[in-house]
Amino acid sequence: MANKGGSMVRWNDGVAGGEWIWALDGGWDMVNCFARFRHSFELPAVPKKSATICITADQSYRLWVNGERVARGPARGYQSTWPYDVVDIGPHLIRGRNVIAVRGYNPGRSNFQYLTAGVAGLAVAGQIGRTTLHTGTHWKAIRERGIVRGTAPLSLQLWDQEHFDARADSRLSGGDWTQTDFDDSTWDNACKSIFSAAGIEGVTPWLSLEPRGTPMMFERSGPPMRVLGIGAGKCAAGYRAARNTFELRAGEELGHKATFDAPGDGEWVTVPATSKDGFRSVLLDLGRLHTGNIRLEVQGAHGGEIVDLCHTEGIDEKKLAPIMAWPHGCYAAMSQRYVCARSPAQAHTFYHHLGFRFTTVTVRDSAVTIRLRVSLEYTAYPLSKPDGTFEGKFTSGDAVLDAIWKVSAWTQQCCSLDAYVDTPWREQAQWWGDARVQGWNTFYLTGDDRLLLRGIRQIGQQQLPNGLTYGHAPTMAHSCILPDFTLIWMLTMWDHYWQTGKTTAVREHWHKVQEALTYFDEQMDAKSGLLKFDRRYWLFLDWSTLSKAGRPAVYSLWWLLALQRLADLAKADGKLALGRKLSAKAGQVAKALGRLIRKDGTMGDGYGGDGKLLTSASVHAQTLALMTGLPVNERVILEDHLLPFIRQEVVPAAQPSAYWITYIFSVLSERGYGKEVAAHIRNRWEPMIAHGTTWENFEGRSGEMSFSHAWSAHPVFHLMQIFGGVRQTRPGWKAVEIDPLLLGTGTEICVPTPAGRLELGWKPIGQIGHRLWGVVPSGVRATVVAGDKRRLVKGRFKLTI
Numbered sequence: 001m002a003n004k005g006g007s008m009v010r011w012n013d014g015v016a017g018g019e020w021i022w023a024l025d026g027g028w029d030m031v032n033c034f035a036r037f038r039h040s041f042e043l044p045a046v047p048k049k050s051a052t053i054c055i056t057a058d059q060s061y062r063l064w065v066n067g068e069r070v071a072r073g074p075a076r077g078y079q080s081t082w083p084y085d086v087v088d089i090g091p092h093l094i095r096g097r098n099v100i101a102v103r104g105y106n107p108g109r110s111n112f113q114y115l116t117a118g119v120a121g122l123a124v125a126g127q128i129g130r131t132t133l134h135t136g137t138h139w140k141a142i143r144e145r146g147i148v149r150g151t152a153p154l155s156l157q158l159w160d161q162e163h164f165d166a167r168a169d170s171r172l173s174g175g176d177w178t179q180t181d182f183d184d185s186t187w188d189n190a191c192k193s194i195f196s197a198a199g200i201e202g203v204t205p206w207l208s209l210e211p212r213g214t215p216m217m218f219e220r221s222g223p224p225m226r227v228l229g230i231g232a233g234k235c236a237a238g239y240r241a242a243r244n245t246f247e248l249r250a251g252e253e254l255g256h257k258a259t260f261d262a263p264g265d266g267e268w269v270t271v272p273a274t275s276k277d278g279f280r281s282v283l284l285d286l287g288r289l290h291t292g293n294i295r296l297e298v299q300g301a302h303g304g305e306i307v308d309l310c311h312t313e314g315i316d317e318k319k320l321a322p323i324m325a326w327p328h329g330c331y332a333a334m335s336q337r338y339v340c341a342r343s344p345a346q347a348h349t350f351y352h353h354l355g356f357r358f359t360t361v362t363v364r365d366s367a368v369t370i371r372l373r374v375s376l377e378y379t380a381y382p383l384s385k386p387d388g389t390f391e392g393k394f395t396s397g398d399a400v401l402d403a404i405w406k407v408s409a410w411t412q413q414c415c416s417l418d419a420y421v422d423t424p425w426r427e428q429a430q431w432w433g434d435a436r437v438q439g440w441n442t443f444y445l446t447g448d449d450r451l452l453l454r455g456i457r458q459i460g461q462q463q464l465p466n467g468l469t470y471g472h473a474p475t476m477a478h479s480c481i482l483p484d485f486t487l488i489w490m491l492t493m494w495d496h497y498w499q500t501g502k503t504t505a506v507r508e509h510w511h512k513v514q515e516a517l518t519y520f521d522e523q524m525d526a527k528s529g530l531l532k533f534d535r536r537y538w539l540f541l542d543w544s545t546l547s548k549a550g551r552p553a554v555y556s557l558w559w560l561l562a563l564q565r566l567a568d569l570a571k572a573d574g575k576l577a578l579g580r581k582l583s584a585k586a587g588q589v590a591k592a593l594g595r596l597i598r599k600d601g602t603m604g605d606g607y608g609g610d611g612k613l614l615t616s617a618s619v620h621a622q623t624l625a626l627m628t629g630l631p632v633n634e635r636v637i638l639e640d641h642l643l644p645f646i647r648q649e650v651v652p653a654a655q656p657s658a659y660w661i662t663y664i665f666s667v668l669s670e671r672g673y674g675k676e677v678a679a680h681i682r683n684r685w686e687p688m689i690a691h692g693t694t695w696e697n698f699e700g701r702s703g704e705m706s707f708s709h710a711w712s713a714h715p716v717f718h719l720m721q722i723f724g725g726v727r728q729t730r731p732g733w734k735a736v737e738i739d740p741l742l743l744g745t746g747t748e749i750c751v752p753t754p755a756g757r758l759e760l761g762w763k764p765i766g767q768i769g770h771r772l773w774g775v776v777p778s779g780v781r782a783t784v785v786a787g788d789k790r791r792l793v794k795g796r797f798k799l800t801i
Helices: 245-250 399-414 432-445 450-461 483-500 510-522 553-572 576-594 619-628 634-646 661-670 674-688 715-724
Strands: 008-010 016-019 033-043 052-058 060-065 068-073 082-088 096-106 121-128 131-134 140-143 162-165 209-211 218-221 226-234 269-271 278-302 306-312 335-339 342-349 354-364 370-380 393-395 726-728 735-738 747-753 756-765 769-776 781-786 789-793 795-800
Touching: 016 131, 033 121, 033 131, 052 060, 052 068, 052 096, 068 082, 068 218, 096 121, 245 306, 245 335, 269 278, 278 306, 278 335, 278 399, 354 370, 393 399, 393 715, 399 432, 399 674, 399 715, 432 450, 432 483, 432 715, 432 747, 450 483, 483 510, 483 553, 510 553, 553 576, 553 619, 576 619, 619 634, 619 661, 634 661, 634 674, 661 674, 661 715, 674 715, 715 726, 715 747, 726 747, 735 769, 769 781, 789 795
Parallel strands: 082 209, 162 335, 735 781
Antiparallel strands: 008 016, 016 121, 033 096, 033 140, 052 082, 052 121, 060 068, 060 096, 121 131, 218 370, 226 278, 269 370, 278 342, 278 354, 278 370, 306 335, 306 354, 393 747, 726 735, 747 756, 756 769, 769 795, 781 789
């Protein structure tokens, strides 16, 4: 199968060695390809210090050492700079014989987080005392014969459904293949990965390797799954050979009857024998959405029993039926299948981590009573602590607002994987408009900038010749090129600078930024000075009825804001000439937009596709006009547009989505309308509490949207800013103002700034005012604002306002 020789991997951690290997059988056919690897080695003693290895795989791996799951990876990336992980396996090693076991996967196709190079590979290198660990042909490897290769995708954006037949491969029988006592004598030797050349650094397609630059995703046991109901029905035609088991299940009886004698949470479930061509089903609930891998355990199977698992975000609570209809281009089919071997006890952990709340377990072709246990191996980015709490904190004494904050924080955790993802359910794509809001959330939850910084780089790595970036990356989605998201990509470089005080993010990308700005210069309409709608691409702006054809004002307003921020970044990075050039361009665009300001001082929406001046004045345009400092009438915009909207006194023609409204919240809060913003958040987000995650849009499912989107989790930082009143006024949190909204029984917040934890609390003191206390990190200049009085505070402080 392979070329002679192999590629010696060059790592960036002072480690050399290892070859790209893969399983021999199956040859070049990589479609939905799973492979398993084993390697044993002897240790005369357990290392006293850490024992690290470098490991990577194209596309991904899961690692066990002596039967214990240790890690998964790598993070998404591009083959030209493929990421690898540094893993300490020391805690899992023993004296004597040790075994490393790896399950690898390559989809053989591209999707919304991976671009195939037509080749698969696993590479490992490490030095454990005097023992060298290097992948090579001496490793054992097999392609999985039990995998059904031609299954349907989980969604347009993701991998294929995993259908595994435990009867199909005797090489996996005889116990747990990850353990030291497993007999792998029937396994083949690994082969060198196809297309790799011997001993050449920078072998195609993995031209270089880089550390992932972010923490590894954690792995731990998830919460127990509660039985909600049991059901039964007749299997749909062709069920044994179904390519799409989600679609199969959607065509069958979906309802369940509530059961009051169900086993306890996380316990075994007894499933009686099924009728001929019939099924039995169990509906399980995690309590709220989680991300992770399903582990299925079966007892008493005679062989051939089919267990299908379908995962959903929501259910019809009256019928206890999973919500499976999805009449949309983003159709999701989150389903798996396991066909039992003849064994008194067996288990299988499905490979792909998914985001879901409810699981429908459907048993078919079972002539005997069997017992099942379904559990979750929870995995995510270490945004929260092991106990599920965050370093950032918010409590207000208002139970609803506190619950909204917790739900928003949890949604951010669910959408933080190896990258910021829009939703862990149907897509797991690194959409960059979403990522900007997620970065703000994260800064207030942990202060961690690494996912944002890595994402900025990855967006820049997939750039068109004309300078535009893709809306998410890495991706095959050529229909997802959003010019306004390219502008937001530039703005996130400013966000990173504002948070950290460092120009790291933009310094690497100045040449790419200028290439992108050239595109926008070329798209400027000579007559109006505004950006034209380019029909080759998807101009997003918002999920709303904003006019997008012609020369929409909102598009050019984003352009102006990006130019203003880039000018400031250039000056901060010492590029003074570039800063002046960008400022001059911003002034030119501001002048063009100024011609859209109407007689009452509000911002018009631009020109329609017919070239005529639009008569509308969206709240989007008013918001951006204030953000860019255009000479509009702020009083009229606030009193006639933004405040009536936020108070829900009027419904604008182009209503901002749950995502875009964050910009309106910011503008109003900064101008002293935090009370109105908090009331709006309370009203619009309260329905999301029961589900446990924030929705893609306010309409929830009726709007063909998902129930888990962190782009609407921004109450995390808005509530902390409003009630805590803490706002930074200089890059890197060098200076802050403290002006809390003194509403209710009191508030406590903690913001993890780069300088340290900034803590603040307040509560009423009878009729005399409010007691304010806090801790200001060293190096942060903090000013308490109370009416027309300003007072500097530092360290631990207490005062009455």
